[in-house]
Amino acid sequence: MRTLCSSTLIGEFFIIGFAGLVAMKDPALSMTTVWTVSGVAMFLCLLLCGLVTRPGGVALGWALQIALIASGFVVPTMFFMGAVFAALWWASVHYGRKIEEAKARFAARTDSSAPDAA
Secondary structure, three states, rough: HHHHHHHHHHHHEEEEEHHHHHHHHOOOOOOHHHHHHHHHHHHHHHHHHHHHHOOOOHHHHHHHHHHHHHHHOOOHHHHHHHHHHHHHHHHHHHHOOOOOOOOHHHHHHHHHOOOOOO
16 A cells, blocks of 8 residues: 555655645745745655555545645645545555455465465
8 A cells, every 4th residue: 555655645746845846936925925825735745655554544635635635725726736645545546445455365375375484
């Protein structure tokens, strides 16, 4: 699960950076505000790569997905991109857990069929 979720978060890191570049064109927003918000979100993406397997890591990832969708109020394209990355996040969590379960079943089956080395 960690690899899939981290890959999604790294993709989001870059999308947030590009959205920050687009948001800079809005005269109502200061560059400081845009890059503070974008920088914090980008930092959270990197931080979550390491926290995704810890308790609450997936929930924080969902919060980031909601924030990414909500950023569409500033950069309208982000409504679409946020929805795409939310779907990728769901798939990463869902299929990542299935892969972990399959690995655990395989490891248990391999351990039980191994001859005793006595």
